[in-house]
Amino acid sequence: MGRGLECECAGGAACPDGAANGTCLTQPGGYCFVAVEEVLDENGYIVLDRSAGCLPPDESGFMQCKSAQVPHQHPKGIECCSDRDLCNQRLSPLLPAPPPGPDDAGPALRPPAAASPAALLAAALCVALLAALGACLLLLRRRRAGKRPPSPPAPRAPPALADASSGSGSGLPLLVQRTVAKQIQMVESVGKGRYGEVWLARWRGEKVAVKVFFTTEEASWFRETEIYQTVLMRHENILGFIAADIKGTGSWTQMLLITDYHENGSLHDYLQTVVLDAHALMTMAYSVVSGLAHLHMDIFGTSGKPAIAHRDIKSKNILVKRDGQCAIADFGLAVRYVAERNEVDIAPNTRVGTRRYMAPEVLAERLDGANFEAFKTADMYSLGLVLWEMCRRCATGDKAQHVEAYALPYHEFVPPDPSFEDMHAVVVAKGIRPPVPARWRASEPLATLAALMAECWHANPPVRLTALRVKKTLARYNTETTVKLV
Structure with a gap:
């Protein structure tokens, strides 16, 4: 892998160490770019805003930077290059239509004639008068603003x-x-x-x-x-x-x-109308676990990734892709682990999420918000419930297809919109978990998934499997099944 391009970095793009201007280094195969757009300044006037920076290869499609050697013009004021370091210093993206030329301009746009001292004095007095008037208006506006309740922050x-x-x-x-x-x-x-x-x-x-x-x-x-x-x-x-x-x-x-x-919608909606076979079930289960394992993973290095806990894993927050795989969505409650400070990056409210999918320690308000691993194990409990939903919709049997109707976890124990007290009584006080039908234990891959989900929703959080362990188990099962078929 060769060295990436060094590019000018300024304006709307982030520069290293938070500097206002400087340089950045692209990934190998990346691009330098310059972009301009019309924006409103604090006084409401239209001005041109220029930004510059680095663009990695995986975003080239969005920027339409399809040439590695020749700068590419764009109708929206964006231009890219990749021929040499700092090549974007010479780029000039297309700007909005220029103002009328001298021949079309009115008197105010033509070069003014030399002014006399008297005219200059009169102009200075006008400017001073306008400034005093503006100050009075501003003071009056502030006094009026103080008499009414403050507006909510933008x-x-x-x-x-x-x-x-x-x-x-x-x-x-x-x-x-x-x-x-x-x-x-x-x-x-x-x-x-x-x-x-x-x-x-x-x-x-x-x-x-x-x-x-x-x-x-x-x-x-x-x-x-x-x-x-x-x-x-x-x-x-x-x-x-x-x-x-x-x-x-x-x-x-x-x-x-x-x-x-994704036109198939959420996993919750998809399972209500679709019956899965063993292959479709394992494809879905493996893809969900793979996404969660990547989310939980802490990647070290200069361009590393912090570990992230979702905190609202459920079938409605998982989308079904066209190829049968799934994609995890909805990160409004997620938290990240800041390794440098050994802390979670927000002040967490531990009783958040969807009550039906809340782990026992969350319902009992015993989750240690200072311990990031606690958030990950709570995710794993919720994952076990999602696997249970999938397994209900997987058919077994050679001739007569056996499959349960779609249902939410704990549907037979709590009302449709359960309260914290409802879920606490079932999950914590009674220690109930969703039932596993006998047909699951007698048929693969349902038996494998049934064993995994039981370890995911264990009452003791440290005993639960990690997402990576579940992913490896499913990968090994898929490999062994493929070998048997061959």
Whole structure:
């Protein structure tokens, strides 16, 4: 692997060590870029905002940087190059249409004639008068503002967006994300939840999903966007992130999260109408565990990835891809482990998530919020319940197909919307777990998964299997099954 390009880094792109300007180093095969867009300054005037930085190879499709040698012009004010170090210093992306030339301009745009001292004095007096008037208006406005209740704080862009580097996370540079959000064409609503609404939309002719958050769920939008921007977050079994943006005025705000679209919908919806065979079951189970193992994994190094706990694993937060694999989604409650400080990166509320899938220690409020491993073992309990949902929909038997109707975990023990007290009485006080039918123990791969889920939902958190251990067990089973078939 050769050395990556050194690029100018400035403006909207994040530079090393938080510097305002400097240089960054791309991955081998990456690109340097410069981008400009029209933005409003603090006074409401349109100005040009320039950003520059590094773009890794896996994002070249979004930027349309398809040439490794020749700079590529883009209609949205983006230009890329890869022929030499600091090549983006010489790039000049297409700008908006220039103002009228001298021949078309009015008197105010023509070079002024030499002014007399009297004219200069009059102009200075006018400027002073206008300044005094502006100060009076500002003072009056502040006095009026003090007599009414303060407005709620405007949504703030998360650091992961404000400092988005072309090569730091799974997302695009901030400018590109804003451009994507402007190009989105909403098609139809496909689902609603506690956070907001999910829409099917189109971007550049492709289907994408747009999660529109309620204004009361700013913290969830902020957190989910931040998690998606984490270094090395991208994985085939984690929902693909495209962009995030905030739109609106002072009285109306729309927080958007744009991701890949999977037409099969959630695992919860999919299992209600589809009966699985053994191969489909193992494909789904292995893909979910692979995504969770990557999430839990702490990758060390300069461009390492922190360990992440999901805290809301359930079938509604897992999407089914066209090839039968799954992708984990919804990271609004996720927490990250900061190895340098040996701590969880937010002040955790341990009683969060979906009550039906909460681990016993969460329901009993015994989870140690300072111990990151406790969050991972709680995820594993929830994973065991998801595996149980899958197994119910896997058919067995040569002629007569045996399969249970789809059901949520503990459906026979608690009401449809159980309270904390309902779940505590069943899971903690009585120690009940979802029943395992006899047919599962008599048929593979259900018997293997039944044994795994029992270890995942063990009452003692340290005894539960890790995601990596479950992944290796399923991988070994798949290998042995393939060998037997051959």
